[in-house]
Amino acid sequence: MGVGNQDQTAFEFRGDWKEFFPIAASNLLLTLVTLGIYRFWATTRERRYFWSQTRFIDDTLEWTGTGKELFLGFLMAIVALILPVIGLQFLIQALILQGQTALAGALGLGFYVVLLFLAGFATFRALRYRLSRTHWHGIRGGSEDPGFRYGLSYIWKTLVGGLALGLLIPWSMTSLWADRWNQMSFGPHRFESAPEWGGLMKRFLLLYLVPVAAVILGVVAAVSSGGDPGGLGAMVGLLVLAFYVVLPLLALGYYAAFFREVVDTLSLTTINFQFTARTKEWFLLFLGNAGLFILALIAALIPISALGLFSGFTDLQPGQDPFAQNPGLIAGMVLALIIPMSLVGPFIRYRNWRFFIRNLEATGVIDLDLLTQSQTKVGSHGEGLFDALDMGAM
Amino acid sequence: MIPAWHYDGQTATRYEVYVVAQDDGLRLDLGEGRSDVAPWGDLFWIDKRDGASVFGRKGADGWRVGIPLPMTDLLVRRLPPQSRYGGLVDKFGIWPAVAGFTALSAAVVLVLWKAPDVVAPLVPMSWEQKMGDAMVGDLGGRICDGAEGQKALDALVRRIDPDAANLRVRIVNVDMVNAAALPGGQILIFRGLLQEAKNPDELAGVLGHEIGHVRNRDVMQALLRQMGLSLLLGGVGGDVGGALNSAISASYSRAAESRADDYAINLMRTANVSPLPTAGFFDRLAADERKLGKGAVAMSYMSSHPLSDERRKVFLASARKGAAYAPAVTPQQWRAIVDACANDPDVKEGDLF
Structure with missing residues (x-):
């Protein structure tokens, strides 16, 4: 069966947010x-x-994971790892x-190394879990x-990547991606990953040098202005611009290139994968996600300010506890905040998945x-540790 | 004979098959005379896909059959129903499940909230002492333990509470107007409070109140309650600094506060120390708070011990008319207490965390 041609893309997302709501x-x-237990x-x-809602060639994918195994994974992570930590x-x-x-200090250093190991181990296991629960x-x-070996290489590659003044981060990122994916399979076939990091260095150096350049330029501007307020203002403006606008954009540009490189060099026997999103598309994704967040904030603030005014919090006396008098109102305010803010997460995940599939x-x-069917073991528990270390973000 | 599609879970090949409902299970006619019967009890619902209901089969990884909708009544009766929210919720329906879970959660919260009152008095004092030692230690050398100051402070403690053997009252070199009871009978007086207090009787009132918290096992209760809450909120933290901070800034319930006040008043009555200066001290702190605003007094006595007019009145009212009160300690001892930090050569200074 042929995959991917001019007429039809191999991957398609046909979800509808009104169906997802x-x-x-x-x-x-x-x-x-x-009390949060249903989240699994x-x-x-x-x-x-x-x-x-994700079609690959002629049929959709199927997620066969269960809530119970995620819950078990979470419990195991708590008992075996989180409590000792x-x-x-x-x-x-x-x-x-x-x-x-x-x-x-010595214990702290050991603790950091153990934490690094766990982070790598958890990333590996989460990918393995997700693949083993994906049917097509x-x-x-x-x-x-x-995944124990991956945990070890995660330690030393992260340390080496960071130690060389952070200059080898593109190497450690691509190399760890390959270490991970080369151990994964679908059906009888192994994934093959061979990303190169050399091509990423241009964008990474740009990202790396801008803060340095901004500080130097700022200092030069301040010195040459002889300390007059205008010059100082220009310096502060330049620094703010560099750190809050230019730097995040460059980071996004680097990440877009990184993601294209690692997906473009990934294959499964006779199938090659590609990722099409450029910096602009990533930027729009994040802009949209931020917009969702702001929308939820507005939706939360309107009822909250109304409740706040009604409850007469304006004439508080010292030593008085407003919460004691108005438990119902407090619960209402908390709910008014929690409900819209908690709906942001699912919709951001929806947008992220759609973005991922549309560009794949x-x-x-x-x-x-x-x-033929995969002969790998199916674990009885989910990605508990990954979840616990809060590394689910894309 | 209903046309359907089928994956056997062995290869990715898609088979066009016919399904027939039999007594012993769902028969799949695979063509060329071959067939496969899946027992009804082994089938489970997966999802709806492209106008068909999809079922899997227990023990057969990847085995799928997709039966076009609408299905015949016979098939609907024999095949497992659609599942939506997960086993338990589907069984009861979403609204009964929501009601049940709400009741259960309320019960759990209530238990976690009330349990510390019952459990705290049962925790052996030796455990509590170990916890307190782990939390406090020597506070990174910030304890003002010069001989004279500590001796005078111990004298003050013995004066208002003859039963003070299991208490450890110490002065901390932190510029914060506060005092706090920690696990294991540890009481910390912060330097700022000594500078704010005008005479030993004021300190005696504050100290008596903290001793009340220790004796009533309020500290353990607050600690257990906080642990229960953080368990609920999922943030199980191993942050000692944070635990110490929140123990210092813990505000107890109004009932616990007023019991601690009663305890202090009793101690002072027995020791023949006047409660009036303590009332005056509260007055001054309340005035400070009005002047500085609530934000400025975070982490201070005013925030962890809300100063109400009633509290002041209780102290005022407990004074006996015409009683011949004696000062809590001598002026020399009071000087030694106030200057305990200045006179301790090897004490470290600094903020807490």
Whole structure:
């Protein structure tokens, strides 16, 4: 079967936000009344929708993960990893308070290395979990590798990437991407990834040098102006512009190039993948996401300010506790804030997924008879650690 | 015979098949005389896709059959129903489930809120002492433990509470008008408070109040309550600095505060120390707060011990007319307490965290 041609793209997202809204809204309701425990099932429903609205060639993807396994993963992460980490952190701080700084420092360094390992391990396991729960034509992906080796290479590559004044970050990013994907498979086939980092250096150096240049220019402007207020103002303006506008844009430009490079050099036997989004598309994605956030903020602030005025918080006396008198109003204000703000997340994930699929392309030929079932193990639990370390962001 | 599509989970090839409802399961006619029967109990609903209901089969990874909609009544009866929210919610329906979960969550919150009152008195004092030591230590050398100052302070503590053996009252070299009770009978007096107090009787009132919190096991209660809440909010934190900070700034319930006041008043009555200076001290702090605004007094006595008029009145009212009160400590001892930090050569200065 041929993949990707002029007439039809290999990947298509045909979701509709009006169809997604009831899912997001009922997820929020159930998550609120279960004190957050439903969120694992909510994630699963979200993904089922995204996957089922994503067509690859002639059939849609299917998400077969369950809420229960995500919940189990979360519990395992808490017991096996998060509690010891918290204990260690407690110990380190207690040592600092008792003046044992050297011991605390050594422990702290060890703690950092362990945390790096966990971060790498979790990233690997999350990718493995997601592939093993993604079915297409009844066939799924996975990996034989448990990810411990990846955790170790994550430690040293991150350290080396950062140590050389951060200049080797493009190398560590691409190399870790390849380490990860080369261990993944779909059906009987291994993914093959061979990104090159040399081409990314131009954009990375630009990103790297702008803050330096901004500081130098700012100092020169300040010195040459002889300290008059106009010159100082120009310097501050230049720095603000550099750090809040130019720098994020350059970072986006670098990331767009990075993502194109790693996807364009990814293949699965006879299929090659491509990613088409350029900096401008990434920028529009983030602009839209920020817009959603602002919209939710406005939607929250209108009822809150109305409630605030009615409850007479304006004439507070010292020592009085407004919360004690108006528990109902406080609950109302909290809900007015939580509901719109919690709906932002699902819709940002919706937009991100749509962006990802719309820009993903594949070309080549698939032989369906040779695409046999994956022999990799299916773990009984989800991406708990990844979730716990809050690394789900794209 | 209903036309359907099928993946066998072995290869990605899509088969066009016919399905037939049989007593023992769903029969798939695969063509060329081959067929496969999936027992009804093994089938599970997956989703609706391109006008068909899709089912999977337990124990057969990737096995799928897609039956075009609408299905015959017979198939609808035998095949598993559509699932939407997850097992439990589907079973009861969304609104009954929401009501049930709400009730359950309310019960959990109530238990977590009330449990500390019951559990705190049961926690062995030795555990609480270990916790307190871990949290406080020597506060990075910020304790003003010069011999004279500590001796005078101990004298003050013994004067108002003869039963003070299990208390550890210390002065901290931090410019903050506050005093706090921590786990394990530890009481911290911050330097700023000593500078604000005009005489030892004022300090005695504040100290008596903190001793009240210790004896009523309020500290442990607050700690347990905070742990319960952070468990609920998912932010299980191992942040000792944060724990110490929140213990210092913890505001107890109004009932606990007024019980601690009663305790202090009792101590002072027994010790024959006048409660009037303490009332005056509250008055001055309240005036400061009015002048500086609420924001300026964060982390201070006024924020962790809300100063109400009633509190002041309780102290005022407890004074006996014509009583011959004696000062809490001698003027020399009071000087030693106030100057404890200045006279401690190796104390470190600084803010807390």
